[in-house]
Amino acid sequence: HQCNEDIALMRTIPGMVVICPADDVEARAAVKAAAEYEGPVYMRFGRLAVPVINDNPEYEFKIGKGVVLKEGSDLTIVATGLEVGHALEAAKLLAADGIDAEVINIHTIKPLDEELIVKSAKKTGRVVTVEEHSIIGGLGSAVCDSLSENAPVPVFKIGVRDVFGESGPAAELIHKYELDAEGIYKQIKSKWY
Structure with a gap:
């Protein structure tokens, strides 16, 4: 259905906007924003049903602007697409161990919301990126x-590790x-805690 290299490829095209929505609310808003945008836009949609995250009245989609979904102080989890929901669940598992993770939804990988990511990284001192994509060239890169x-700051990239994709459920x-909540949690724990 979908390759693990598309975000990396699209990031290299000059002027290309790269968007990967986290839920259906964000997907609808992203399509509208892309239609109004002057220039090329690549939009990546996952095939799994995902929980609705952005169903609050304050939600506003802006190309190039990430969203802090959970404040935290011990580490920053930066996620995109269907991994945003898993990252929020992993943050709950980490919280049960006394680890306070900040979770940021980066729906626009290019242009990246560098200001938000840098601010969070300076606050927490370590960053984890999570994507349903190769760890080479995508969000983590x-x-x-x-x-x-x-x-x-130290960065740990969670994603597909330099292997070809495969078909299956x-x-x-x-x-x-290990891109579900439990896998993210286990990888973060084995890396730093």
Whole structure:
């Protein structure tokens, strides 16, 4: 259905906007924003049903502006697309262990909301990126590019690790590659806690 390299490829095209919505509310808003935008836009939609995250009256979609979904002080989890819901659930698991994770929804990978990510990284001192994409060239790489120049902190990238994609039931693949809440939680714990 979908490759694991598309975000990386699209990021390299000059002037290309790259959007990966977290839920249906955001997807509708992103399509409207893309239609009004002057220039090329690549939109990536996952195939799994995801929980609705952005169903609050204050929600406003802006190209290039991330959204803090949960404030935290111990680490920052930057997620995109269907991984945003899993990241929020992983933050709950971490909280049960006394780890206070900030969760940021980055629906626009290019242009990246560097100001928001740098501010959060300076506050928490470490960043985890989570994406249903290769860890090479996608959200994690975009975040690392920004932080290396603006706020060097340790970054741990969670995603597909330099392997070809495979076919199968989507939920099973998410679990296999440890991209569900439990997998994210376990990877963060084994890396830093």
